[in-house]
Amino acid sequence: MLELSDIIRTKASSIEQKIYAKSSLIGISHGLEDMIVEFQLRSEIFVTFQKFEFFMVEFERYKILDDLCKKVYVFTRNIDFDIVKHFKNIVFIELDENDSMVHEWNIIINHLEHPAVFLSHEIFYSSPAKEDQFRKFNGFLSFSEDILTEALIVMKNKLSKYGITYNILNINHEKHDEDIMTKKMSFFINRTLSEIEDKSSQLITKNNLLENALNENEELTNEIIKRLCYAAEYRDDDSALHMARMSIYTSILYEMVETSPQKIKLMNYAALMHDIGKIGIPDSILLKPGKLTFEEFEIMKTHTTIGARILSNSKRDVIKMGYELALNHHEKWDGSGYPFGLKGRDIPLTARVVAIADVFDALSTARVYKKAFPIETCIEILKSQRNKHFDGELLDLFLNNIDKILRCKNTIDLKFNNSVNEDVFTLLFNNPMSYFIER
Structure with a gap:
């Protein structure tokens, strides 16, 4: 039929x-x-x-x-x-x-x-x-x-x-009256074009409203992250620069293994929250200039689960990634890390990326309990932990691009040290990542 x-x-x-x-x-x-x-x-x-x-x-x-x-x-x-x-x-x-x-x-x-x-x-x-x-x-x-x-x-x-x-x-x-037909066709065409234009305008308006809502949503999320960062900085003066460097180092490495621009953008901000759980660690341990005792280190290790609790159950993708990083960034490739002793690819890729950037920054900068190691020493320590602490393939990518990382480190130190009227996080949030990364 x-x-x-x-x-x-x-x-x-x-x-x-x-x-x-x-x-x-x-x-x-x-x-x-x-x-x-x-x-x-x-x-x-x-x-x-x-x-x-x-x-x-x-x-x-x-x-x-x-x-x-x-x-x-x-x-x-x-x-x-x-x-x-x-x-x-x-x-x-x-x-x-x-x-x-x-x-x-x-x-x-x-x-x-x-x-x-x-x-x-x-x-x-x-x-x-x-x-x-x-x-x-x-x-x-x-x-x-x-x-x-x-x-x-x-x-x-x-x-x-x-x-x-x-x-x-x-x-x-x-018999058709051509004048009437012309009027009717003219009416139909003009009425239809007007209707389509109206629908198109409505659609454009809805899209603009949606875009504004998404931008406001992103701004609100970024504001929440920034306030969390301020809270962490309040506990530890070194935290702001460490978090900023972590955001940029991890973005450089993550971009080499992740094809999604959206996920790469999320990493820029999620990496800032990897140590947020240190808010819950006592000053006597967090700021101790010497080596931690076994008992103190056990308390220090809880910053992973504290951070996860702070960031848990969010519907926002960036907070979800921050949760993943906070919980897993001290897991090690060979399974000897904490808090769960995850091994190999059971550790989320994001956390494996952050682990390398975190250790490199800890080694290459001065902390309350240590001086900065020479870059050559930092590289040797990282190499010694290939397929032990770190994912070997990710570590190779990081070290193959170490010159870029170091140029970026110098750029960051220069820009942040010369920042008189802007604090670290305002400078970080108000500029695109390319502002800090040497291409």
Whole structure:
């Protein structure tokens, strides 16, 4: 049996056949319906809605058409017949789920002086668009009497399938008044273009609002991270520069192994939170200038789980990554780390990256309990821990780019040391990562 979609494939010229977005379909449908109302066309209409909820959006419009048209046939699914029982001239047909019209959006105007056939069939992609407004339809619009006749034959067979007898109306064909036709076509085209423009403007406005909301959301998240960093700095004067260097070192290494720009951006900020749990460590241990006792070190180790508790159960991706880093950055490749003794690739990639940057920064900078080691010594210590403390492949990448790391270290020290009016975190958050990284 011939389907409406077959007419598109066999009858539409390359000019008539187009790919429509949903907003265009709305504009064309409204233009045709408004033309009927504007010129009081006593016609029959056949309309396909993919869902009954889409009809309900047009409810008031179809109350007007119900009073004006000879008959309106509405095809859709999941009809609430109690809601529509007061319509006089509209016949509602509950579509079978297997009917091809389930995937169509059509409007057919049976008026022999002013016929119009708009047919479309949704295009299904392997990854369909999540946003309803971006759905695509293959279709065409025709004002041909011959196309109308073919469409009506299909509709007669379709109605018969659903137990409805339909006789194609023979409306007396009167001579066309070209001036009236020109006015009607002009009205339709201008009304349709206006509708599409309006829908496009609405979509642009919604996208702008969404973009603003996302930017505000990101700003709020960054503000939370910055305040956490201030809290950590308050406990330990060296923490600010250490966190800043960690953010930049880890970004350099992570960018070598991660292809997602979004994840790389998350690392910029998540790395700042890797030691946030030190907020919960007593000053007598955190700031002790000498070697920690066994008992003190056991307490120090709890900064991983304290940090994880601080950052747990967040819905924000950057906080989730911060949680992963805080908990796992002291795990070691050979399984001798803490808090869980994870081994090899059981340790998250992000934490393996941070482990290398963390140890390098600890070795190459002065701390309350030690002086900075020469860079040559730092490199030798790192090499000695290949496939012990560190993921060997990641360590090789880090050391192969050590010149870049060192240039970056010098740039960071210079920029932060010369920062008079801006604190470390304000400077870090107010500038792109490329500001600090030597390319």
